[in-house]
Amino acid sequence: AQSVTQPDIHITVSEGASLELRCNYSYGATPYLFWYVQSPGQGLQLLLKYFSGDTLVQGIKGFEAEFKRSQSSFNLRKPSVHWSDAAEYFCAVGASSSASKIIFGSGTRLSIRP
Amino acid sequence: NAGVTQTPKFQVLKTGQSMTLQCAQDMNHEYMSWYRQDPGMGLRLIHYSVGAGITDQGEVPNGYNVSRSTTEDFPLRLLSAAPSQTSVYFCATSGTSGRFGAGELFFGEGSRLTVL
Numbered sequence: 580a581q582s583v584t585q586p587d588i589h590i591t592v593s594e595g596a597s598l599e600l601r602c603n604y605s606y607g608a609t610p611y612l613f614w615y616v617q618s619p620g621q622g623l624q625l626l627l628k629y630f631s632g633d634t635l636v637q638g639i640k641g642f643e644a645e646f647k648r649s650q651s652s653f654n655l656r657k658p659s660v661h662w663s664d665a666a667e668y669f670c671a672v673g674a675s676s677s678a679s680k681i682i683f684g685s686g687t688r689l690s691i692r693p
Numbered sequence: 694n695a696g697v698t699q700t701p702k703f704q705v706l707k708t709g710q711s712m713t714l715q716c717a718q719d720m721n722h723e724y725m726s727w728y729r730q731d732p733g734m735g736l737r738l739i740h741y742s743v744g745a746g747i748t749d750q751g752e753v754p755n756g757y758n759v760s761r762s763t764t765e766d767f768p769l770r771l772l773s774a775a776p777s778q779t780s781v782y783f784c785a786t787s788g789t790s791g792r793f794g795a796g797e798l799f800f801g802e803g804s805r806l807t808v809l
Contacts, residue, residue, distance in 0.1 A: 611796070613797070615798075621802070622800035622801060622802050622803055623736075623783070623785075623798070623800045625797050625798070669735060671798075673796075680726065680738050680741050680751055681738070681787075681798060682738060682752070683728070683736040683738075685733060685734055685735035686735045
Protein backbone atom coordinates (compact mmCIF):
# COMPACT_ATOMS: atom_id res chain seq x y z
CA ALA A 580 0.00 0.00 0.00
CA GLN A 581 1.15 3.50 -0.71
CA SER A 582 1.73 6.27 1.83
CA VAL A 583 2.79 9.91 1.87
CA THR A 584 4.73 12.00 4.39
CA GLN A 585 4.79 15.78 4.46
CA PRO A 586 7.29 16.59 7.20
CA ASP A 587 6.50 20.30 7.50
CA ILE A 588 3.22 21.14 9.21
CA HIS A 589 3.51 24.91 8.80
CA ILE A 590 5.89 27.08 6.79
CA THR A 591 6.11 30.86 6.68
CA VAL A 592 7.96 32.63 3.88
CA SER A 593 8.26 36.26 2.88
CA GLU A 594 6.45 37.50 -0.18
CA GLY A 595 8.78 37.29 -3.16
CA ALA A 596 10.94 34.59 -1.58
CA SER A 597 11.34 31.12 -3.02
CA LEU A 598 9.41 28.16 -1.69
CA GLU A 599 9.99 24.44 -1.40
CA LEU A 600 7.47 22.08 0.19
CA ARG A 601 8.65 18.58 0.91
CA CYS A 602 6.89 15.33 0.09
CA ASN A 603 8.13 11.78 0.53
CA TYR A 604 6.17 8.78 -0.63
CA SER A 605 6.28 5.06 -0.14
CA TYR A 606 5.22 2.78 -2.97
CA GLY A 607 6.81 -0.29 -4.48
CA ALA A 608 6.37 0.58 -8.14
CA THR A 609 6.28 3.79 -10.14
CA PRO A 610 3.73 6.00 -8.43
CA TYR A 611 1.33 8.57 -9.71
CA LEU A 612 2.08 11.77 -7.77
CA PHE A 613 0.02 14.89 -7.25
CA TRP A 614 0.08 18.23 -5.50
CA TYR A 615 -3.22 19.84 -4.53
CA VAL A 616 -3.92 23.22 -2.96
CA GLN A 617 -6.78 24.11 -0.65
CA SER A 618 -7.71 27.70 0.13
CA PRO A 619 -9.62 28.31 3.38
CA GLY A 620 -13.16 26.95 3.25
CA GLN A 621 -12.68 25.56 -0.24
CA GLY A 622 -12.28 22.20 -1.87
CA LEU A 623 -9.01 21.01 -3.34
CA GLN A 624 -7.56 22.09 -6.66
CA LEU A 625 -4.92 20.19 -8.61
CA LEU A 626 -1.64 22.07 -9.01
CA LEU A 627 0.29 19.46 -10.96
CA LYS A 628 0.72 15.74 -11.47
CA TYR A 629 3.39 13.23 -12.43
CA PHE A 630 2.50 10.02 -14.24
CA SER A 631 5.66 9.25 -16.25
CA GLY A 632 8.30 10.85 -18.44
CA ASP A 633 10.06 14.09 -17.59
CA THR A 634 10.74 14.19 -13.86
CA LEU A 635 10.34 17.98 -13.66
CA VAL A 636 6.66 18.82 -13.88
CA GLN A 637 5.18 22.25 -14.45
CA GLY A 638 1.84 23.17 -12.94
CA ILE A 639 -0.53 26.05 -12.61
CA LYS A 640 0.16 29.31 -10.77
CA GLY A 641 3.90 29.07 -11.44
CA PHE A 642 4.48 25.92 -9.38
CA GLU A 643 6.74 23.04 -10.36
CA ALA A 644 7.71 19.73 -8.76
CA GLU A 645 10.53 17.28 -9.30
CA PHE A 646 10.16 13.51 -9.01
CA LYS A 647 13.29 11.90 -7.54
CA ARG A 648 12.95 8.16 -7.50
CA SER A 649 16.20 7.61 -5.57
CA GLN A 650 14.93 9.81 -2.73
CA SER A 651 11.25 8.81 -3.01
CA SER A 652 10.45 12.50 -3.11
CA PHE A 653 8.22 14.86 -5.03
CA ASN A 654 8.96 18.34 -3.67
CA LEU A 655 6.94 21.34 -4.76
CA ARG A 656 8.73 24.59 -5.64
CA LYS A 657 7.95 28.13 -6.63
CA PRO A 658 10.63 30.76 -7.39
CA SER A 659 8.72 33.72 -5.94
CA VAL A 660 5.63 33.44 -3.77
CA HIS A 661 2.71 35.84 -3.76
CA TRP A 662 0.41 36.64 -0.84
CA SER A 663 -2.35 34.74 -2.67
CA ASP A 664 -0.33 31.52 -2.36
CA ALA A 665 -1.20 31.30 1.33
CA ALA A 666 -3.13 28.04 1.61
CA GLU A 667 -2.77 24.41 2.59
CA TYR A 668 -0.87 22.14 0.24
CA PHE A 669 -1.33 18.41 -0.03
CA CYS A 670 0.87 15.86 -1.68
CA ALA A 671 -0.85 12.66 -2.84
CA VAL A 672 0.17 9.32 -4.32
CA GLY A 673 -1.81 6.93 -6.47
CA ALA A 674 -0.98 3.35 -7.32
CA SER A 675 -0.09 2.73 -10.94
CA SER A 676 -0.56 -1.02 -10.81
CA SER A 677 -4.31 -1.27 -10.40
CA ALA A 678 -7.57 0.61 -10.21
CA SER A 679 -7.33 2.04 -6.77
CA LYS A 680 -7.03 4.87 -4.47
CA ILE A 681 -5.22 8.15 -4.05
CA ILE A 682 -3.69 8.64 -0.62
CA PHE A 683 -2.98 12.10 0.74
CA GLY A 684 -0.34 13.44 3.09
CA SER A 685 -1.27 15.41 6.18
CA GLY A 686 -0.68 18.73 4.47
CA THR A 687 1.57 21.76 4.85
CA ARG A 688 0.06 25.11 5.73
CA LEU A 689 1.80 27.99 3.98
CA SER A 690 1.72 31.49 5.43
CA ILE A 691 3.12 34.51 3.61
CA ARG A 692 4.93 37.27 5.49
CA PRO A 693 4.30 40.72 3.94
CA ASN B 694 -21.76 22.74 -15.36
CA ALA B 695 -22.34 21.37 -11.86
CA GLY B 696 -19.37 18.95 -11.64
CA VAL B 697 -19.45 17.26 -8.23
CA THR B 698 -22.37 18.18 -5.97
CA GLN B 699 -22.50 17.32 -2.29
CA THR B 700 -25.51 17.66 -0.03
CA PRO B 701 -26.04 18.74 2.64
CA LYS B 702 -23.29 21.32 3.19
CA PHE B 703 -23.83 21.37 6.94
CA GLN B 704 -25.41 18.85 9.29
CA VAL B 705 -25.64 18.42 13.05
CA LEU B 706 -26.47 14.98 14.41
CA LYS B 707 -26.90 13.43 17.80
CA THR B 708 -24.92 10.36 18.76
CA GLY B 709 -26.62 7.25 17.39
CA GLN B 710 -28.54 8.96 14.63
CA SER B 711 -28.17 7.88 11.05
CA MET B 712 -27.78 9.97 7.94
CA THR B 713 -26.67 9.90 4.34
CA LEU B 714 -24.30 12.30 2.65
CA GLN B 715 -25.14 12.58 -1.02
CA CYS B 716 -22.66 12.92 -3.87
CA ALA B 717 -23.71 13.38 -7.47
CA GLN B 718 -21.55 13.99 -10.52
CA ASP B 719 -22.42 14.87 -14.09
CA MET B 720 -19.00 14.25 -15.64
CA ASN B 721 -19.56 10.55 -16.43
CA HIS B 722 -16.58 9.67 -14.23
CA GLU B 723 -16.03 6.03 -13.37
CA TYR B 724 -14.12 6.63 -10.18
CA MET B 725 -15.78 8.13 -7.10
CA SER B 726 -14.51 8.37 -3.56
CA TRP B 727 -15.18 9.77 -0.12
CA TYR B 728 -12.57 11.43 2.10
CA ARG B 729 -12.76 12.93 5.53
CA GLN B 730 -10.61 15.88 6.50
CA ASP B 731 -9.55 16.48 10.09
CA PRO B 732 -7.05 19.06 11.39
CA GLY B 733 -3.50 17.75 11.20
CA MET B 734 -4.62 14.52 9.52
CA GLY B 735 -4.96 15.63 5.93
CA LEU B 736 -7.53 13.78 3.86
CA ARG B 737 -8.17 10.16 4.67
CA LEU B 738 -9.89 7.86 2.21
CA ILE B 739 -13.08 6.24 3.52
CA HIS B 740 -14.46 4.27 0.57
CA TYR B 741 -14.09 4.36 -3.17
CA SER B 742 -15.72 2.95 -6.28
CA VAL B 743 -14.32 2.24 -9.73
CA GLY B 744 -17.74 1.86 -11.35
CA ALA B 745 -21.40 1.05 -10.77
CA GLY B 746 -21.78 -1.98 -8.54
CA ILE B 747 -18.14 -1.94 -7.39
CA THR B 748 -16.97 -0.48 -4.08
CA ASP B 749 -13.96 -0.98 -1.86
CA GLN B 750 -12.62 0.18 1.47
CA GLY B 751 -10.11 2.93 1.96
CA GLU B 752 -8.00 3.84 4.97
CA VAL B 753 -10.78 4.52 7.49
CA PRO B 754 -13.94 2.62 6.46
CA ASN B 755 -15.32 1.69 9.89
CA GLY B 756 -18.69 3.25 10.69
CA TYR B 757 -19.46 4.09 7.06
CA ASN B 758 -21.32 2.28 4.29
CA VAL B 759 -21.45 3.03 0.59
CA SER B 760 -23.16 1.70 -2.50
CA ARG B 761 -22.90 2.57 -6.19
CA SER B 762 -26.03 1.71 -8.11
CA THR B 763 -25.49 4.32 -10.84
CA THR B 764 -22.50 6.04 -12.41
CA GLU B 765 -23.72 9.42 -11.17
CA ASP B 766 -24.32 8.83 -7.46
CA PHE B 767 -22.19 7.63 -4.57
CA PRO B 768 -23.92 8.13 -1.20
CA LEU B 769 -22.08 7.76 2.11
CA ARG B 770 -24.14 6.37 4.98
CA LEU B 771 -23.49 6.75 8.68
CA LEU B 772 -25.63 4.10 10.38
CA SER B 773 -25.01 5.17 13.98
CA ALA B 774 -23.16 8.46 14.23
CA ALA B 775 -20.41 8.93 16.81
CA PRO B 776 -18.62 12.12 17.93
CA SER B 777 -15.43 10.75 16.31
CA GLN B 778 -17.17 11.14 12.96
CA THR B 779 -17.30 14.92 13.34
CA SER B 780 -15.38 16.05 10.29
CA VAL B 781 -15.53 17.67 6.89
CA TYR B 782 -16.37 15.15 4.19
CA PHE B 783 -15.33 15.47 0.57
CA CYS B 784 -16.55 13.53 -2.39
CA ALA B 785 -14.06 13.28 -5.24
CA THR B 786 -14.31 11.79 -8.71
CA SER B 787 -11.91 10.88 -11.48
CA GLY B 788 -12.30 10.00 -15.11
CA THR B 789 -9.45 7.49 -15.09
CA SER B 790 -9.58 4.07 -13.56
CA GLY B 791 -8.72 0.54 -14.47
CA ARG B 792 -5.18 -0.72 -14.66
CA PHE B 793 -3.73 2.77 -14.91
CA GLY B 794 -5.03 3.84 -11.54
CA ALA B 795 -7.09 6.85 -10.58
CA GLY B 796 -6.11 10.10 -12.19
CA GLU B 797 -6.80 13.70 -11.28
CA LEU B 798 -9.48 14.08 -8.63
CA PHE B 799 -12.30 16.59 -8.90
CA PHE B 800 -13.67 17.57 -5.51
CA GLY B 801 -17.04 18.66 -4.26
CA GLU B 802 -17.28 21.64 -1.92
CA GLY B 803 -17.47 19.51 1.19
CA SER B 804 -20.03 18.63 3.85
CA ARG B 805 -19.37 19.70 7.43
CA LEU B 806 -20.79 17.19 9.89
CA THR B 807 -20.98 17.68 13.64
CA VAL B 808 -21.98 14.81 15.91
CA LEU B 809 -22.97 15.81 19.44
